[in-house]
Amino acid sequence: MITLQHYLVVSAALFCLGILGVLTRRNAVHVLMGIELILNSANINLVAFSRFGRGDLGGQLFAVFVIVIAAAEVAVALAIVLTLYRLKRTPNLDEADILRG
């Protein structure tokens, strides 16, 4: 019998792996991949609560909006990364310190 808790644990694992990626990687595109993992884990939670909770569609509707925002976020973030690369010739986030006083 697969219960809500099974899905919550899978989602927690995905979330923590995403956090690990965001914290340890220095490459901007790699950090974005970590953020995608985090958004996916949130989506699993929403859909699981929709399935095992009151039984309405609210969680799934939320998940659709999360996907929309993920798409917008990746488009803008990659634009920023490409501009940074054009400026600094590196995708390394540690060297993006031009705003430091």
Place this chain on the structure above:
Amino acid sequence: MSAHAAVFWLFAAITVGSAAVVVLAKSLIQSAFALLFTFFGVAGLYVLLGADFLAATQLLVYVGGILVLLLFGVMLTHKLYDLDLKSEMTRLLPAAIAALTLFFVLVRLAFGTRWASGPGRPLAPTTAAIGEAFLGSHLLPFEVASVLLLVALIGAAMIVRRRKDA
């Protein structure tokens, strides 16, 4: 173990295993291709949860759109002769400790909380109901989301545009 449970464990293993490869792989290209399997695994979990429309959307948007965009990002921010595309890791030990701690807290929460359980959603097609919700009760967030996508499109084009004075 029922067939449902077996399929769940299969998809959960694919999802978490390939996510670990995404995070820990040495090369960016390996990570991008492992991310493909993570998205597929999550889509499989959606199917098991009875979210057929979301599973299809996951494949179309994540695999067809976001992953391709990320691959473009990888290709455009590295020199093409730089075949191995190494990506460095820093602060691995403290970050791993933080992530593990967070994981145990979340698991304790998942099992320690008495979730408000309801009748649950029967396994039925959702596409028609989602469409009606978007054009009925959830019309305003739907329109706001479309404006957000338009703004993101214009904003992304504005940011990468080459300026005359630069």
